[in-house]
Structure formats: C-alpha cells, structure tokens
Amino acid sequence: MASTEIQTQSDSWSLNLASAGSARPPPKTQENACFTKGRYEAVQLSVTDYRTLREQGFVKIEGLIPEDDIRDISAHMNRVLEGSETAPGFPTIDLSMSEAERVVRFSRIHNAHRVHAMHERFLLHPRILNVIEQLNGPDVLALQSMTFFKQPGQPGQGYHQDSYYIPTLPNTLIAAWVAISEATEENGCLWFRVGSQVEPLYPQTENEFTYESRSLEDVFDNNTASEDDPKINQLAAIADRYPEVACPAKPGDVIFFHGNILHRSHANCSKIPRRAFAGHYCDARSFVPWNTNNRWEGMEQGKGANQYHVLARGDSHLQFATPSFGTPCAALEERRPRVVGGQIDMPMAGDGKMDMGPVQVARQ
Ligand SMILES: O=C(O)CCC(=O)C(=O)O
Numbered sequence: 001m002a003s004t005e006i007q008t009q010s011d012s013w014s015l016n017l018a019s020a021g022s023a024r025p026p027p028k029t030q031e032n033a034c035f036t037k038g039r040y041e042a043v044q045l046s047v048t049d050y051r052t053l054r055e056q057g058f059v060k061i062e063g064l065i066p067e068d069d070i071r072d073i074s075a076h077m078n079r080v081l082e083g084s085e086t087a088p089g090f091p092t093i094d095l096s097m098s099e100a101e102r103v104v105r106f107s108r109i110h111n112a113h114r115v116h117a118m119h120e121r122f123l124l125h126p127r128i129l130n131v132i133e134q135l136n137g138p139d140v141l142a143l144q145s146m147t148f149f150k151q152p153g154q155p156g157q158g159y160h161q162d163s164y165y166i167p168t169l170p171n172t173l174i175a176a177w178v179a180i181s182e183a184t185e186e187n188g189c190l191w192f193r194v195g196s197q198v199e200p201l202y203p204q205t206e207n208e209f210t211y212e213s214r215s216l217e218d219v220f221d222n223n224t225a226s227e228d229d230p231k232i233n234q235l236a237a238i239a240d241r242y243p244e245v246a247c248p249a250k251p252g253d254v255i256f257f258h259g260n261i262l263h264r265s266h267a268n269c270s271k272i273p274r275r276a277f278a279g280h281y282c283d284a285r286s287f288v289p290w291n292t293n294n295r296w297e298g299m300e301q302g303k304g305a306n307q308y309h310v311l312a313r314g315d316s317h318l319q320f321a322t323p324s325f326g327t328p329c330a331a332l333e334e335r336r337p338r339v340v341g342g343q344i345d346m347p348m349a350g351d352g353k354m355d356m357g358p359v360q361v362a363r364q
Contacts, residue, residue: 043127045061045134045135049061049135050134053256053257053258055195056194056197057193057197057261058258059135059257060247060253060256061256063250064253065125065127065178065252065254066252067252069121069122069125070251070252072118073277074180074275076118077147077149077275081102081106081149083095083102087112087116089109089110089112091105092105093105103149103151104151104154107148107149107150107151107154108147108148109147109149112145113145113310113323114324115324117325119145120324122277123142123312124142124327125279126328127254128176128178128254129312131176132256132312132313133313133314135174136172136282136283137314138313138314139283139284139313140283140312140330141283141309141312141316142279142309143168143309144278144279144280144292146277146278147275148275150187150188150268150273150274151268152268152269152270152271152272152273153267153268154267155267156188156264156266157228157264157265158227158229158235159227159235159236159239159263159264160225160226160235160262160263161235161260161261161262162175162257162260162261163201163260164201164202164204166259166280166290167288167290168259168283168287168290169286169287170283170286171259171286172286173258173259173281173282174256174257175278175280176256177190177249177254177256177257177276177277177278178276178277178278178279179249179250179251179252179253179254179275179276180251180275181251181273182248182249182250183247183249184248186270187269187272187274188266189248189249189274190246190247190249190265191244191245191246191264191265191266192247192257192261192262192263193242193261194242194245195242196238196239196241196261197257197260197261198260199260200213200260201213201260202219202225202235203219204221204222205223222235238262239262285316285317285318287306288306288309289305291305304318304319306319308321310322310323310329310331311329312329312330315336
C-alpha cells in the first residue's frame with residue numbers, strides 16, 4: 001500500500017506515488033470485531049498520511065480494497081446493466097432496449113446502500129472505515145453512497161465542494177472514492193485543486209445550514225456548483241488560486257478527500273467505462289441536517305436527520321440508524337462507553353496553583 005504526496009517541482013506540481021507498503025509498521029489497533037472475526041487486516045496509517053490529507057486536501061491509499069471485493073461489485077454492476085439485477089430506485093431497463101440504450105441509462109446510482117446489500121457492504125467496508133477512523137476520528141457516521149458507471153462519452157462533474165451538498169455541523173465531512181476500474185485522465189479520473197480545502201464553503205442561496213461561512217464578507221452565494229463550463233461555474237475563479245493535479249487510480253485504490261476541497265472530473269473520452277464507488281462520512285458527533293435530499297420529520301423545526309445514517313464506527317450522543325442488510329458495524333455492536341471526563345493537568349508556572357478567581361479584563 002502506498003500513499004500519494006504532492007511535490008513541488010519548480011513551477012509545476014506532480015504526483016509522487018511513493019511506495020510505502022513494505023515500510024508500513026504493523027497496525028497498532030486490531031480491536032475492532034470486524035477485523036478479528038473477518039478476513040480484513042487493519043491498515044496502519046502514518047502521521048504523513050494524516051498531514052497529507054490536511055495539507056493537500058486528499059490522500060490516496062493504494063490497493064486498500066482487495067481484488068475479490070472489486071470483482072464482486074464489478075460483477076454486480078454488470079448484472080445491473082444487463083437488467084438481471086435491480087433494486088428500488090435503480091433506473092428501469094426495458095429488455096427490448098439495445099445494449100447501447102441500456103448503457104446510457106446508467107451513469108451513477110445514489111444511496112443504493114439503503115436498498116441493496118452490495119452497496120451497503122462497500123459503504124461499510126472495514127478497510128475504508130479503518131482509514132477514516134485514523135484520519136477523521138473514531139466516531140464515524142456513514143452518510144451517502146454513489147456508484148459511478150461513467151460509460152464512454154458520459155460527462156464529468158465541474159468544480160464543487162462535497163460539503164455544499166452534505167452539510168455537517170461542525171463540518172467534518174470526508175469522502176472515500178474507490179476505483180473499481182482503472183481511472184485515467186482519458187476516462188475521467190478525479191482532479192483536485194491542491195490545498196483548496198482551506199477555503200470556506202461557498203453556499204447555495206437559501207441554504208441556512210452553511211452558516212459557518214456565511215459571515216465572511218466575500219463568501220458569495222453559489223448556484224453554479226458542478227457546472228462543467230468554468231466560465232459559468234463561479235468556483236472556477238476560487239479554484240484558480242491553487243494548482244490542479246489529476247489523481248489517476250488503479251482498481252482497489254481509495255482516494256480520501258476533505259469535504260471542502262475543490263475538485264472535478266472530466267467526461268469519459270475513452271472506449272471503456274470508468275467505474276467507481278464513493279462513500280461520504282462524517283464524525284458521528286456532528287449534527288447532520290441532511291437526508292439524501294428527502295424531507296424528514298422535524299426538518300421545519302430545525303431537527304437533524306442523524307437518525308437516517310448508519311453508525312459505522314465508535315459511538316455518538318446523537319441518534320443513528322442500523323444498517324438495512326446487517327453489514328457488521330458499530331450500530332450493531334454493544335455500546336462500549338468511552339471513559340469521559342478525564343482531566344490532564346496543565347503545567348503551571350510558579351507554585352503550580354492556578355488562580356481561579358474572576359478574570360480581570362483591562363480596558364484601554
Ligand atoms: O467520479 C466522478 O466523476 C466525480 C465524483 C465526485 O466529484 C465526488 O464524488 O464528489
């Protein structure tokens with residue numbers, strides 16, 4: 001396994017696929033039941049991986065998903081295209097359609113983890129969750145799944161920030177993008193503006209849930225996110241502050257990226273499909289006013305929608321859902337209360353006693 005770092009080479013930026021696989025130390029934590037009972041070994045990330053996500057806005061972990069799993073989801077996608085497998089909400093296939101007609105009906109499927117076990121299995125994949133625990137904290141809420149068919153000729157997606165679509169308060173959104181087939185520049189891999197995750201969210205008009213950035217004077221209402229044409233997409237001018245890199249990936253590689261990073265993908269200009277699975281997650285302690293674009297009870301009263309999202313790892317003081325198909329995850333495990341309230345003494349100057357009296361604020 002290897003992670004991706006960006007290196008500056010004079011004026012240009014390039015990807016350095018440093019192979020860190022054999023250098024990785026054995027995992028420190030093997031506690032999770034999914035690893036000890038199952039066939040997946042835990043993955044140990046390094047401080048460099050953690051920093052790479054924060055500095056670049058994304059980090060690629062090569063070979064994270066085993067070949068067998070990639071083969072399974074790929075075979076499932078073939079069956080869906082043939083019309084021999086379907087689920088509620090999947091595009092309907094009329095078997096009298098030509099293969100070409102069927103193929104164009106499928107570009108991506110949203111949130112199929114709620115209706116199909118394969119998509120739930122990928123959203124709650126132990127390897128992905130293990131990495132997210134290390135990058136984003138131990139309490140993981142699984143929010144969204146997207147399965148991309150991206151057939152030859154199908155379009156990409158213009159500049160956008162994923163947190164624009166999925167608000168989490170505080171904003172702890174992180175994406176895991178799994179290459180199911182090889183993703184290249186020709187067939188429409190992801191492109192990132194390196195470092196742009198430091199940008200605030202440019203919110204949609206009327207979107208009250210993005211108030212964290214609304215107070216900044218030059219944050220504008222953004223109603224052109226994902227628009228392919230950079231002349232129309234208002235985020236293109238922001239994106240131009242940062243260098244852009246392509247992030248090609250091999251089947252089984254997973255790209256983890258920050259919810260605010262500006263990224264896009266281009267059309268598939270090759271003759272082969274570019275398949276991928278994307279999962280979105282947040283810290284399970286964040287308030288989530290989002291339910292896959294569906295309304296929910298209490299929405300008008302300002303209630304969150306955490307109860308619709310599966311607790312994948314750890315715990316939460318907020319509500320959560322259990323998985324529809326029984327994929328092992330924290331929501332199905334007995335709660336193991338974490339010890340709270342432990343205090344670490346802060347070293348003090350002088351005699352070590354802190355004056356806890358009222359604070360005097362000098363007025364000028
Ligand atoms: O896979 C793609 O082409 C676009 C995916 C993307 O931008 C996303 O998952 O946020």
